[in-house]
Amino acid sequence: MSPAELDRTSRKPYPDTPSGIMRLPPSFKAAAAAARYFDPASREAQAESITVRIRWFGLCVGYLYVNLVERSTGRPELNGMLTLGAIYALLDTLASWKGKVLLKEYRIGISLMEALFIGLLCNFDLGVSSPFRFYYFLSVLVCAIRHSSRLTFATFGLHSLSYIMLGLYAAPQQESDIVTVILTLVFLGWAAWAIISLTGLLRSAGQKLVILNEELQSNQQLLERRIAVRSKELQESQAMLVQQEKQAAFGLLAAGIAHEVGNPLASISSIIQMLSRKNSDEYVKQRLDLVDGQLTRIQRTLRELTGFSRPTNQQQxxxxxxxxxxxxxxxxxxxxxxxxxxxxxxxxxxxxxxxxxxxxxxxxxxxxxxxxxxxxxxxxxxxxxxxxxxxxxxxxxxxxxxxxxxxxxxxxxxxxxxxxxxxxxxxxxxxxxxxxxxxxxxxxxxxxxxxxxxxxxxxxxxxxxxxxxxxxxxxxxxxxxxxxxxxxxx
Incomplete structure (x- = not known):
């Protein structure tokens, strides 16, 4: 389930609840947010967005450093290099806005290009002591955020090689330059290891959270199905109760009618039977017997109706x-x-x-x-x-x-x-x-x-x-x- 679908699912009200009322467990909201973050496509887009910001931050700091700090040589070359970097960052930004990753198929090529780019910046500036050497750290950080640990280690290797080549080409003028090279490589290696470890831990936690989120979604859907079933059963039980109450009311009404009508009918039947015994006229006796038969029919009808409307016997x-x-x-x-x-x-x-x-x-x-x-x-x-x-x-x-x-x-x-x-x-x-x-x-x-x-x-x-x-x-x-x-x- 995609994050968008998860959002839509999580916002559905439970069955048989007013459409304007929605009850979502806080844990489910958190899981939905986690699913959005750790979804591969969503995570790649977010990583690309962070990468673009880091690049622009580095370029802005670089422009300020080149143009505000007094220097005798190298300013045109450095501005030219930074402009090339700005063009690449602009293309990367446009691709990010479209939800794409620039040169996605050539990741190792990008690392090689960045190693060469940073080495040239340092070469046109102060060599191994140039503040641009910190770009190596930013590049490793960006690679760890976007790519696998293997590619990050490869990027660290390319940057180390670039910096070593810079040290050999620039021919350190004093002993402190050698110390700078060594310390920079040590800290670059330590930073690469720390960043790779942290991002690996984050990915591992994300994967576990995705698994837990899937289980939570499954339980949520199961709960919704159970609520739907229970709601339907409740509705059916209420309908049965309504019908039983109606039948009970009908039974009371029928019993009352039978009592009110049955007693006069019994009296009338007794009188007719008495008249029939005392009257010797055959014609009158036939008519009285006919009336008595109809009274018996009415009494039988009342018995049938009251018998049907009596409280139901639940015994088998x-x-x-x-x-x-x-x-x-x-x-x-x-x-x-x-x-x-x-x-x-x-x-x-x-x-x-x-x-x-x-x-x-x-x-x-x-x-x-x-x-x-x-x-x-x-x-x-x-x-x-x-x-x-x-x-x-x-x-x-x-x-x-x-x-x-x-x-x-x-x-x-x-x-x-x-x-x-x-x-x-x-x-x-x-x-x-x-x-x-x-x-x-x-x-x-x-x-x-x-x-x-x-x-x-x-x-x-x-x-x-x-x-x-x-x-x-x-x-x-x-x-x-x-x-x-x-x-x-x-």
Whole structure:
């Protein structure tokens, strides 16, 4: 990851946080800055920038020394040499501004050129005692900053050779000149070693910091992924809690209605039965029996609604899949869009009972049936079929439940999002139906729910449940189905 990309990554807010709020660990900011410094391209550009400044500093000091200090000879030659150096420094500066390194492929050639350049400056000035000999130190420093230790040692060798040749050519006039040559070479060697050691230590520390930074980035990305997962789980848990609270409120409301309506209905039913026993008129008795039958039907409806809305039992039990489908259908028949629809159920032969949470399976089937009713128009059919999927070497046996409708279908662009909480294609939907179906199927029932197809001709959902026989359970179809695999039309 480049420093720029790292900066962008480090400035991304954590998932599910306001876009204007950003929390970055100080250690991550420091690591980002370190990555910018020790990135090879960035480090080379910074080294080149330092080199350019050192060169201009040396040239300015040289010009001041040549032109402000009184001298009898050598001024034109020295100014000419410094001007050549200024031209080279200018070209190096322009290349640095473009992010390039001048004569990058000829590094040893540059060291040789600098050794010759400094030797000539000393020769035109005071020989081995010339202050320009300190340029050797600057040259070694620049080389150590920009290049490897091997090239720096080579540069030191070239500069030592240049200075020795200068001493031999200039023929020292006094003993102090010999001492100057020796001390200069000693200090130049010591400076080269010290600079190489320090830059090597800096590079080593930089490499370690880059490795630590990569580990920090990896941990940061892992943390962000975990935060995203936990945030999604929290959102889903909140959605489930909202749905459970709504169901609990509906249960309390249904129980209250059942109590308020059930008591008068029971009284009315008792009065009608008493009148029926006392009245000998056959016509009146028939009419009273008809009224009593309708009252019984109302009471049964209330019992079904309150039974569905009672607090969910989380205990696993032996479950007949067909019974859960039939119970869901018995609740769905009171839905306002049930009218004019044909519900066809085709049950598999000898489907095994399974061990699961019965109420939650009913909830899943009811949601799918209600969605199918919403999607279809009058005269359309909804088909519910079950099957036993045989066990294979890699996949255990499963029970499959198909829910097909002849509705308008789900838009293609919405099909990947239908199981997300609060996502709906209905005008008055909550966006929790299919989300609750998937959550219950996966986490409570141990199965899976998928969208098989959805076109303008209809939609099909497929629910799979683990086909694990409960000890003591018997295989077979639901008791309301007289013959196994018989189709029912509701």
């Amino acid at each position: 039990s032996t479950v007949d899949v067909h019974a859960s489908i039939n119970d869901a259908l018995n609740i769905a028949k009171y839905y306002k869009r049930w009218k004019g629809k044909t519900i066809v159920s085709s049950y598999a032969l000898n489907l095994p009972h399974i061990r699961t949470v019965y109420d939650q399976l009913v909830q899943v089937m009811l949601n799918l049936i209600l969605n199918a009713l919403d999607a279809t128009n009058e005269g359309a059919a909804i088909e519910i079929t079950t099957e036993l999927i045989a066990e294979t070497d890699s996949v255990p046996g499963r029970i499959g439940i198909h829910v097909r409708d002849e509705g308008h279908g789900i838009p293609k662009e919405a099909q990947e999002q239908i199981f997300q909480p609060y996502y709906t294609t209905k005008d008055h939907g909550t966006g929790l139906g299919l989300f609750v179906c998937r959550q219950l199927t996966r986490h409570a029932l141990g199965g899976e729910i998928t969208l098989v197809r959805s076109t303008h001709q209809g939609t099909e959902f497929f629910v799979t449940l683990p086909a694990v026989l409960d000890s003591g359970s018997e295989t077979g179809s639901h008791s309301s189905i007289v013959h196994p695999a018989k189709s029912q039309v509701h």
